[in-house]
Each structure stands twice: as C-alpha cells, then as structure tokens.
Amino acid sequence: xxxxxxxxxxxxxxxxxxxxxxxxxxxxxxxxxxxxxxxxxxxxxxxxxxxxxxxxxxxxxxxxxxxxxxxxxxxxxxxxxxxxxxxxxxxxxxxxxxxxxxxxxxxxxxxxxxxxxxxxxxxxxxxxxxxxxxxxxxxxxxxxxxxxxxxxxxxxxxxxxxxxxxxxxxxxxxxxxxxxxxxxxxxxxxxxxxxxxxxxxxxxxxxxxxxxxxxxxxxxxxxxxxxxxxxxxxxxxxxxxxxxxxxxxxxxxxxxxxxxxxxxxxxxxxxxxxxxxxxxxxxxxxxxxxxxxxxxxxxxxxxxxxxxxxxxxxxxxxxxxxxxxxxxxxxxxxxxxxxxxxxxxxxxxxxxxxxxxxxxxxxxxxxxxxxxxxxxxxxxxxxxxxxxxxxxxxxxxxxxxxxxxxxxxxxxxxxxxxxxxxxxxxxxxxxxxxxxxxxxxxxx
Amino acid sequence: xxxxxxxxxxxxxxxxxxxxxxxxxxxxxxxxxxxxxxxxxxxxxxxxxxxxxxxxxxxxxxxxxxxxxxxxxxxxxxxxxxxxxxxxxxxxxxxxxxxxxxxxxxxxxxxxxxxxxxxxxxxxxxxxxxxxxxxxxxxxxxxxxxxxxxxxxxxxxxxxxxxxxxxxxxxxxxxxxxxxxxxxxxxxxxxxxxxxxxxxxxxxxxxxxxxxxxxxxxxxxxxxxxxxxxxxxxxxxxxxxxxxxxxxxxxxxxxxxxxxxxxxxxxxxxxxxxxxxxxxxxxxxxxxxxxxxxxxxxxxxxxxxxxxxxxxxxxxxxxxxxxxxxxxxxxxxxxxxxxxxxxxxxxxxxxxxxxxxxxxxxxxxxxxxxxxxxxxxxxxxxxxxxxxxxxxxxxxxxxxxxxxxxxxxxxxxxxxxxxxxxxxxxxxxxxxxxxxxxxxxxxxxxxxxxxxxxxxxxxxxxxxxxxxxxxxxxxxxxxxxxx
Numbered sequence: 001x002x003x004x005x006x007x008x009x010x011x012x013x014x015x016x017x018x019x020x021x022x023x024x025x026x027x028x029x030x031x032x033x034x035x036x037x038x039x040x041x042x043x044x045x046x047x048x049x050x051x052x053x054x055x056x057x058x059x060x061x062x063x064x065x066x067x068x069x070x071x072x073x074x075x076x077x078x079x080x081x082x083x084x085x086x087x088x089x090x091x092x093x094x095x096x097x098x099x100x101x102x103x104x105x106x107x108x109x110x111x112x113x114x115x116x117x118x119x120x121x122x123x124x125x126x127x128x129x130x131x132x133x134x135x136x137x138x139x140x141x142x143x144x145x146x147x148x149x150x151x152x153x154x155x156x157x158x159x160x161x162x163x164x165x166x167x168x169x170x171x172x173x174x175x176x177x178x179x180x181x182x183x184x185x186x187x188x189x190x191x192x193x194x195x196x197x198x199x200x201x202x203x204x205x206x207x208x209x210x211x212x213x214x215x216x217x218x219x220x221x222x223x224x225x226x227x228x229x230x231x232x233x234x235x236x237x238x239x240x241x242x243x244x245x246x247x248x249x250x251x252x253x254x255x256x257x258x259x260x261x262x263x264x265x266x267x268x269x270x271x272x273x274x275x276x277x278x279x280x281x282x283x284x285x286x287x288x289x290x291x292x293x294x295x296x297x298x299x300x301x302x303x304x305x306x307x308x309x310x311x312x313x314x315x316x317x318x319x320x321x322x323x324x325x326x327x328x329x330x331x332x333x334x335x336x337x338x339x340x341x342x343x344x345x346x347x348x349x350x351x352x353x354x355x356x357x358x359x360x361x362x363x364x365x366x367x368x369x370x371x372x373x374x375x376x377x378x379x380x381x382x383x384x385x386x387x388x389x390x391x392x393x394x395x396x397x398x399x400x401x402x403x404x405x406x407x408x409x410x411x412x413x414x415x416x417x418x419x420x421x422x423x424x425x426x427x428x429x430x431x432x433x434x435x436x437x438x439x440x441x442x443x444x
Numbered sequence: 445x446x447x448x449x450x451x452x453x454x455x456x457x458x459x460x461x462x463x464x465x466x467x468x469x470x471x472x473x474x475x476x477x478x479x480x481x482x483x484x485x486x487x488x489x490x491x492x493x494x495x496x497x498x499x500x501x502x503x504x505x506x507x508x509x510x511x512x513x514x515x516x517x518x519x520x521x522x523x524x525x526x527x528x529x530x531x532x533x534x535x536x537x538x539x540x541x542x543x544x545x546x547x548x549x550x551x552x553x554x555x556x557x558x559x560x561x562x563x564x565x566x567x568x569x570x571x572x573x574x575x576x577x578x579x580x581x582x583x584x585x586x587x588x589x590x591x592x593x594x595x596x597x598x599x600x601x602x603x604x605x606x607x608x609x610x611x612x613x614x615x616x617x618x619x620x621x622x623x624x625x626x627x628x629x630x631x632x633x634x635x636x637x638x639x640x641x642x643x644x645x646x647x648x649x650x651x652x653x654x655x656x657x658x659x660x661x662x663x664x665x666x667x668x669x670x671x672x673x674x675x676x677x678x679x680x681x682x683x684x685x686x687x688x689x690x691x692x693x694x695x696x697x698x699x700x701x702x703x704x705x706x707x708x709x710x711x712x713x714x715x716x717x718x719x720x721x722x723x724x725x726x727x728x729x730x731x732x733x734x735x736x737x738x739x740x741x742x743x744x745x746x747x748x749x750x751x752x753x754x755x756x757x758x759x760x761x762x763x764x765x766x767x768x769x770x771x772x773x774x775x776x777x778x779x780x781x782x783x784x785x786x787x788x789x790x791x792x793x794x795x796x797x798x799x800x801x802x803x804x805x806x807x808x809x810x811x812x813x814x815x816x817x818x819x820x821x822x823x824x825x826x827x828x829x830x831x832x833x834x835x836x837x838x839x840x841x842x843x844x845x846x847x848x849x850x851x852x853x854x855x856x857x858x859x860x861x862x863x864x865x866x867x868x869x870x871x872x873x874x875x876x877x878x879x880x881x882x883x884x885x886x887x888x889x890x891x892x893x894x895x896x897x898x899x900x901x902x903x904x905x906x907x908x909x910x911x912x913x914x915x916x917x918x919x920x921x922x923x924x925x926x927x
Contacts, residue, residue: 033902034532037711041533045902046509046525047798049495064489068512085488088566090574092485119507119532127536141714143901173714180713248588249626325477325487361717362837366848367866369631374846374868374924376839378717397837397844397870399924439924440870442844443720 001028001050003162006152009052012075014156019083021057021098023155025284026050027323030115033145034122039130041123050150055324056082057098060091064325096311101158104288105273107281110148114166114190117146125195129172132199138206140199142172146190153286161286167278168193169420173379174206178444179392181206182227182359182379186418186425188278205358205380212392214441215383221354222436223347223384229337230419230426231360232373233268236402237332238422239368241294242320243309244329252371252403256300262406264298265340270332272319277334277418278425282319289319292332295406306330322423333424340412340429347411347432349387355396355438356382356389371402376442397440408433445516450496451603453516454523458500459605461527465501465543467604469755470514471797476562478569479592480577486590488570495797498526504540505533510798543778544788546758548607553752555615556745557648561595564649569593576657580623583665585672588624591661593617593652594641594895596907608757616748616907618644618893619652621661623668632671632865634850636664638689639833644893644907645746667851667863674865677852679923683827684869685820685916690849691810692892692910693833698873699731699738700808700908702842703765703773704791704899705780707803716899717840720873721771723784729771732877735813735915738766740775740789742806747909748893749806751793756801758790765808769878777803795904802900807891809911813883817914820882822858828922829853829860830867838873846870846924869922876917884913 006026013024028050035043052075053066063085067078122144130140147167154160170193171184183202185193224232240251252261272280272289282288285307293301305313306321309329320330348356358380366372374397381393413429420426445453451468458466473493479486496519497510507530509522573591580589596616603609620642622635637643637655645651686694702719706712721729732738742760744750751760756778765773774780774789780803781788794801821829835848852867853860891911898905 031902032529035714035901036536037713038538038709039536040538041505041536042711043800043802043901044505044507044529044533045800046529047497047902048510049512049798051491051493053491062485062488064487066489066491068493068495081490085490085566088570089485089488090570094484119529120535123532123535130536139710139713141710143714145902171714175710175713175718248624250624250631255629325489327479327481327486361840364835364837366835366868367631369626369629374835374837374848376837376844378840395839395844397839397846399846399868440844440846442839442841443872444841444843 001150006150006162009070009075010152010154013052013054013079014154016076016079017156019056019058019086021156023055023098025053026152028150029147031145031147032119033143034119034126035143036126037141039140041126044119052078053324054078054082056086058086060093060095061086061089062092062095063089094312095308098155098157099285099287099307099317102288104161104282107163107273107279108275109165109188109279111166111189114146114168114188115148117190125170128195129199132196133174133203136203137176139175140172144170153284155286159286161282163281165278165280170195170198172198172202174202176206176210178211179206179209180379181209186420209380209392212394214394217396217438217441219435219437221351221434223344223351223356223430223432225358225430226417226428227359227419228357229428229431231363232402233335233337233426233428234421235363235365235373236371237335239365239371241303241332242328242330243303243305246303247309247312250369252369253300253303259300260298261300261403262295262298263409265412266295266298266406266409267338268295268335269293270304270335272334274334274336277427280334280424283321284323285317285321287317287319287321292318304330304332333421335426337428339414339416341414342411344413344430347430348384348389350411350432351384351387354384355393356384366399373402374399394444395442396438398437399439400437405433405436408435410434447601448609450514450519451601454498454519455603455605457520457523458527463500463502463527465605466499467602468496468498469797470496470601472599473796474562474597476595478573479590480573481590482588483577483581497797498523499800500526500530501541502527502530503534505530505537506541507533508800541779542782544782546756546778549757550609551752552611553613555613556646557615559649561617561649562597576621576661579658579661580621580665583662583669585625585669586623586665587626591621593619602755602757604757610753610757612752614646615648616644616646617649617651618642619655619657621657621664623665625668625672627672630672632668634664634668635832636660638892639850641895644748644895646748646750647746670863671851671865674863677864677867677923681919681921683824683916683918684920685824685827685829685914687831687914688888688890688912689892690830690833691912691915693836694847695738695808695810695910695912696894697836697838698842698845699765700805703775704803705774705776705784709780712899715901720841720843725771727772730769730878731766731771731874732769733880734768735880735883736766736769736877737811738808739763739811740765740806740808742790744807744891744909744911747807747891748907749909754790754792755794756792758788761789763789775803775805793906795906799904802904804906805897805908807909807911810883812886812889812913814885815882817884817888820884820914820916821855821860824855824916825857827855828864828867829855843873845873867922868924869920870924871920876920879918879920880915881918882916884915888913
C-alpha cells in the first residue's frame with residue numbers, strides 16, 4: 001500500500017462520517033520472515049495486510065470498529081458500526097476530545113533496500129551464518145525478517161499524518177551439545193545487517209558457554225549486555241512509564257517522582273525522532289512525538305501521555321498513543337539510555353565475584369509497583385571472579401527490582417545497541433550493577 | 445469465483461509449478477470486546493479480519509505467503525510468491541520434508557453455541573457489565589474496577605492438494621472482572637474467574653451468563669482490599685494446594701509446551717526454546733507421580749483447543765501425554781510425527797490466515813482424581829492454598845519455573861487460615877509433578893481457556909484449553925520475593 005492509497009482511505013472515511021468527531025487510522029504492513037533451525041530454513045513466510053480502524057465520537061460516547069476489507073462498502077460498514085457502537089455506549093465522562101492537529105517533524109525511517117529484500121537474499125544471509133559455524137558441531141537457529149510499515153492517521157479536527165518505515169531484524173541462537181549463544185542485529189536498513197558478524201558473535205559465545213557449571217544463587221555483582229538491559233527497560237516502561245499507570249497509582253513513579261531513584265549517571269528518555277532507533281514522527285492519534293525524559297541523572301522525571309490521559313490532567317499529549325482499542329494507555333516505543341565511558345571488558349575487570357548475563361528469558365512482573373520482576377538468563381551466562389570470566393554458568397533465575405538494579409549501577413557502557421522492543425526499538429548500553437538477586441538455577 | 449473455485453485455482457497452480465504438496469486456508473474472523481472500568485466505558489470495539497494463506501512444499505522445503513485481498517489475480521500472485529519462497533528455503537536445507545499420511549476429507553462443521561454473542565444486543569451486554577463493575581466499585585477501598593467480555597467468530601476453509609476441503613466455524617465467548625486496590629507502596633489485584641481474560645470457552649453468550657460474575661463481584665472486591673493488609677508470603681518448603689486455574693497454567697507451561705514436538709526437535713530454539721522431554725525419554729521418564737494423568741484432548745466439549753480438523757486437515761485426537769506419571773506422548777504435526785514415526789496427534793494450528801501453522805496445544809488437561817477439595821485441605825498439616833495466577837516464568841527447556849498468585853490462604857492443621865499476599869512458588873518440573881499426591885475429583889474439575897499463548901516467529905497468539913481440579917504438591921519452595 002502506498003501513501004496515496006492510505007490517504008485516500010482516510011479521506012473517504014472522514015468524508016462519510018456522521019458523528020461529532022471521527023478518527024481514522026490505517027496500519028499497513030508487509031512482512032517477510034525467513035526462519036531457520038537445525039541449520040536449515042524450516043519456515044519461510046510472507047504476509048501483506050492493512051487495517052482501517054475508526055473511532056466514532058458522539059458527545060462523550062465512543063465506538064471503535066476495524067476491518068481489513070478496504071473496499072468502499074467495507075469502509076462505510078466500519079463507519080456505520082463504530083457510530084452504532086458509540087450511540088449504544090454509555091458516555092465516558094472522562095473523555096474530553098480527540099486531539100487537534102499539530103506540526104509533525106519529517107523523519108526518514110524508510111530504507112528502500114529493506115523493502116526490496118528478496119527471499120533469496122534472506123536465504124543467502126542464513127547460508128552465510130550457517131557456513132560460518134561449519135565444523136564446530138553447532139546448530140544454528142534464528143530468524144531474518146524484513147518489514148515495511150505504513151501508518152496513516154486523520155481525524156475530523158484536522159489531523160492528517162502519514163509515515164512509512166522499514167525494519168530489518170536478524171537474530172540467532174546457536175546450540176552446541178550443552179551450550180547456547182545469542183546475537184542479533186536490528187536496523188531500518190537491511191544493508192546494515194551483517195550475517196557473518198552475527199555468526200561470529202554468537203559462535204564465540206556458544207563455544208565459551210560449553211560445559212556450564214552450577215553455583216549457589218545469591219545476590220551478586222552483575223554485568224548485563226545490552227540485550228538484557230533493553231528487556232529490563234521495556235518492562236520498566238510497561239509497568240510504570242505510561243501516564244495511565246501513574247493515574248491509577250500503580251507505577252513506581254507515584255512514589256519516586258522528582259526523587260533520586262537510580263545511579264546519578266542514569267539518564268533514560270523516549271525520542272521517536274531519533275534516527276538511531278526505529279524513528280516514528282507521530283503516534284496512533286497523529287500527535288507529534290515529543291522527547292520525554294524518564295530519568296535525568298538518576299532523578300525520576302515524567303511519563304508519556306496519549307490525549308485521553310493528557311486531557312485528564314489538562315496537559316498535551318506527548319505523542320505516545322497506542323492503536324485503538326487498548327487498555328494500556330500510552331507507552332514509550334523509542335527509548336534510549338545515555339551511554340557511559342566503560343567497555344564491557346572494563347566492567348568485567350571491576351567485578352570481584354559476579355555474573356555476566358547475555359540476555360533474559362521469560363521475564364514477568366512480580367510486583368509492578370516495586371518494579372520487581374522474575375525471569376531466567378539464557379544463551380550465554382558466565383561467572384566472573386577477580387576481574388575475569390572464569391567459567392560458564394547454567395542459566396540462573398532472578399527475582400529482582402529494576403529500580404534497585406538501576407540504583408546500584410556502577411558502570412555504563414560507552415556503546416549503544418538497538419534492540420526491538422514490544423513495538424518499536426530500545427537503544428541501550430551494557431551495565432554493571434553492584435547487586436542483582438539470583439533466586440534459582442536450572443540444570444543447563 | 446466462489447471460495448471453492450479460488451482454492452482450486454491456487455492448488456492447481458501449485459501443481460503446475462512443481463510443488464509436491466500445497467494447502468490454502470481462507471479465514472474470516474470477527475471479534476467484539478467490551479470493557480467497563482470505574483463506571484466508565486474502557487473499550488467497546490468490533491473488528492473483522494479476512495484473508496488467505498498458501499503453504500507449499502517445493503524442492504522439499506516450505507514456503508508460505510498470505511494476503512488480505514482475496515481475488516483470482518491475488519490468489520495467483522500469492523501462490524507464485526509462496527512457491528518462490530519455498531525455492532529460497534531450499535537454498536539452506538539438508539533433507540526433503542516428508543509428511544505423515546492424512547486421508548482426504550470433505551467436511552462442513554458448524555460452531556457450537558446456544559446464543560450467538562454477536563446477536564445479543566450491545567445494550568444488554570453493557571448493562572450486564574455495568575452491574576458487575578458497580579458491585580466491584582462499591583466495595584470500599586477498590587481503586588480500580590473492571591468488567592469485560594470478549595467474543596470471537598471464525599469461519600475457516602481448508603483445502604489441500606491431497607483432496608481435502610474442510611469448512612469449520614467456531615464461536616468463542618468469555619468474560620471476567622478485576623478489582624485493584626492501592627496502598628502505601630503496594631498494589632494488589634483480584635480477578636475472577638481467572639486472570640488474563642477471565643475464562644473463555646467455545647460456546648455462545650450462555651457461557652458468559654453462566655460464569656457467576658455478578659454473584660462473585662462483591663467478594664472479589666473485598667478480597668482485593670484485604671490483600672493490602674494481608675501478611676506476606678512466608679519463605680521455605682511447604683505443601684501447596686493449587687486451585688484449578690493456577691494448576692491449568694502450571695500444566696500449560698510445564699507439560700503443554702515441553703511436549704510440543706517441534707520444540708523438542710529444535711525448530712523453536714530461536715524463540716520459545718527447546719524441551720527437556722526428549723525422544724529418548726518417551727515411555728521412560730517418570731514425569732510425575734502415579735496420580736498425574738494428562739491428556740491432549742482436541743475433542744473436549746467447548747474447549748479453546750477443540751476442533752474437528754487441525755490446520756493440516758488431520759482429524760482431532762485425544763491422546764495420553766502423561767499416563768500414571770509416565771511420559772508417553774507428544775503434540776505433533778504431520779512432519780514431526782513422520783520423523784519420530786509415531787501417530788500424528790494433530791496439533792497444527794495457525795493464528796489466522798497470515799501465519800504458517802505450527803504445533804500448538806489443544807486442550808491439555810490433568811484428569812481428575814477422586815478426593816474432594818475439603819478432604820485434601822483437611823489432610824494437609826501445614827501449607828498454602830494458592831489462588832489465581834499473577835506471575836509466571838519458566839526456563840527455555842521448561843524445567844525451572846516460578847509462579848506467583850494473586851492470593852493464598854495459610855493451611856494449618858487441615859484448615860484454611862489467614863490470607864497471604866504476594867505468594868510465589870518455584871521448582872523443577874519433574875520434581876514438582878512427582879510431589880503431587882492428591883488430585884481433586886471431577887466435581888472440582890474446570891476447563892479453562894487461555895487466549896494469549898505466544899509462540900513462533902512471526903509471533904502467533906493461540907487460544908488453548910486446560911482442564912484441572914485442585915491438586916496438592918508436597919514440599920515445594922515458596923516465598924522468593926520481598927514483602
């Protein structure tokens with residue numbers, strides 16, 4: 001689907017609307033994904049889809065309907081359904097209005113060669129990776145995807161916004177008889193994805209992780225590679241960096257706003273316009289992305305808003321609305337953490353008795369308000385003693401507070417890495433913290 | 445062209461292009477969601493989704509392509525794309541994919557329901573939710589109340605080059621409620637009848653009416669508030685009784701996933717992980733105690749994992765996974781069953797038209813025992829009775845797990861005692877299931893529906909079922925969190 005087609009659907013929708021206010025959103029995506037395991041391609045898929053979602057407003061009554069049948073008849077039917085739902089719904093007394101138009105910055109997030117990547121090119125990428133590990137009695141698994149997104153938003157108050165973007169993602173888990181190693185690369189530009197570089201990183205990790213040992217789980221100094229840091233931030237955002245969680249008093253921000261809660265070099269923000277991430281100039285209400293700081297030198301700052309949450313507080317949206325319908329409210333989709341000065345090697349050298357974590361697995365909130373999470377380490381966990389990695393470890397379970405972890409940070413990596421987040425991207429450094437609570441261990 | 449002609453157009457084209465096998469699925473889905481929160485509408489929305497997916501085997505490798513646009517021209521284009529993708533897959537292959545035989549079938553199957561939820565007036569549903577939400581919110585101390593319903597309708601056509609043409613319709617209905625309470629540095633939640641979307645079954649609106657939402661609303665609100673002042677979960681080893689829905693999730697994570705044969709064969713290693721239940725353990729591993737009997741039953745009435753034919757056109761099965769504690773069966777596909785040379789348990793399903801089918805749980809259920817819940821509690825000297833899941837995590841081979849529940853009761857000398865908050869328990873899968881020494885009987889057995897089972901790349905969220913009655917587990921580690 002191209003820009004003209006998206007805008008035409010939006011215009012057709014709004015021109016037929018018979019409600020007080022109307023919002024139309026078109027989300028279109030073409031994704032191709034080549035998946036491999038046991039060093040062969042075993043699943044290889046392509047999907048093209050586009051959906052129109054209409055939010056119809058009658059006073060304070062709201063109706064939402066969507067369809068991916070984008071014929072004229074279907075557009076009329078979606079409008080009619082959304083309006084009918086609004087008419088039959090009780091008023092939402094907290095609703096004020098859809099947002100009005102605001103200037104939107106230009107962002108260049110579309111890379112033609114990503115959109116043009118062929119199945120053969122992805123297969124050749126996989127072949128390069130598989131060839132790189134040949135002779136090591138290691139099996140490769142992973143996925144290489146290239147995605148093209150179009151987003152169009154318009155409303156009856158004059159909002160009209162369109163953006164397109166691309167995403168290339170290549171990840172691998174290499175498996176030896178008793179170890180695993182992970183690596184991935186993310187970029188809007190498939191030309192930046194180097195399969196051999198990914199293979200080298202994961203191969204070294206897999207070889208180093210062979211014959212893992214058990215240790216007694218306890219609180220220990222810990223070095224986190226960016227893979228793990230990104231996931232930690234994603235969960236922090238999910239649990240407490242949206243305005244709704246604060247308004248409902250279930251966020252850590254309720255207790256820490258304006259207070260020092262993390263180490264004083266920790267600065268975390270969201271910036272949808274930064275081209276280093278998966279840039280996105282506006283949100284799913286067509287509101288411009290504003291830069292929002294969550295931690296500034298360790299002090300807890302603001303949270304992100306959509307128009308609903310913003311109107312409740314007499315504020316303006318920060319441009320972080322999610323697609324309708326959703327029960328989460330606003331979420332940051334383009335988070336960044338400021339880099340420090342350290343290399344991972346320097347972090348390891350600073351550890352007396354600790355652990356090096358490559359990535360997390362199956363993280364879940366245990367107590368959102370205290371940012372307590374649990375999860376496992378995966379695909380490369382190592383013991384550090386007296387400044388050196390001394391042996392690989394069986395995967396460990398942790399039950400730890402993200403906030404306490406950030407408060408205990410002693411070193412911050414100087415290089416940032418982009419990781420795919422729940423929706424967008426998260427760009428973070430490696431971290432070393434003085435204490436992280438391990439509460440269990442598995443057998444591999 | 446009608447749907448049948450479009451499937452023939454696709455399948456004939458795959459034969460002309462040299463495919464050894466192909467299938468096409470055409471799906472139409474509708475979803476309606478309604479939720480009220482703190483006496484306000486949170487969401488009332490309707491969605492429809494339509495499209496088709498073509499799966500082909502060419503040069504011994506898989507290709508899949510899909511589109512929302514169903515027209516003869518698009519069918520030809522997408523079919524050619526699927527073939528091209530399969531040819532690209534063959535660039536990195538070792539052996540040709542081979543499939544276990546499935547007899548061709550022509551069938552038309554209707555959905556099971558008494559009241560079509562999409563025909564129930566919106567006003568009636570909203571009014572019902574409003575009464576539930578009001579009851580929750582009237583409880584002093586409840587800061588957030590939420591009541592919700594969800595309905596799904598699916599019309600699916602499956603056709604293959606082996607001659608199958610299957611039409612299956614399905615309706616699913618579910619509902620539930622949540623009450624949240626906030627205290628100093630604390631936040632507690634109670635859900636009913638389950639967390640993560642209440643309960644959902646492949647029935648009509650009558651299922652939502654039967655859930656007892658209104659009758660339980662005030663109790664759930666009170667429980668949420670009481671948790672703020674409840675004592676924290678103790679630490680140490682003790683006996684646990686898991687309530688049915690929590691046990692359902694325990695089954696899901698520690699038995700359902702590790703018996704998916706694609707995971708076992710490593711084809712999910714890059715995302716969901718692998719499994720400790722390897723083929724050399726089949727028939728040998730004492731997975732649990734003799735009280736533990738677990739089946740994969742795609743024929744359970746009203747289950748979210750119930751169907752007549754899976755997305756490879758294979759007929760639904762009920763197979764033993766764990767028999768008297770011994771590991772005896774897998775969830776399989778045509779491809780994996782052929783590799784292991786076992787009967788296909790027909791567990792291939794796709795999340796919609798745009799995804800390739802992968803092995804998914806059907807209804808993975810613990811068969812009931814013969815005790816009553818009261819008898820099990822009375823027979824427990826010191827322990828915890830854990831209710832409704834709040835947190836869940838398990839390693840990538842499905843061994844080390846940790847769960848948290850919304851609420852627990854102390855058990856002392858055979859009686860339920862004080863309420864406990866922030867309860868967690870952890871363990872290793874075989875040791876845990878081998879510590880099971882009592883399962884409640886069929887009167888206490890409930891079939892639960894989960895709608896958020898994630899697996900695959902690109903991600904697929906599947907609707908699956910789990911039946912369980914409360915059961916007791918001896919000497920389990922509890923209390924790993926602070927406060």
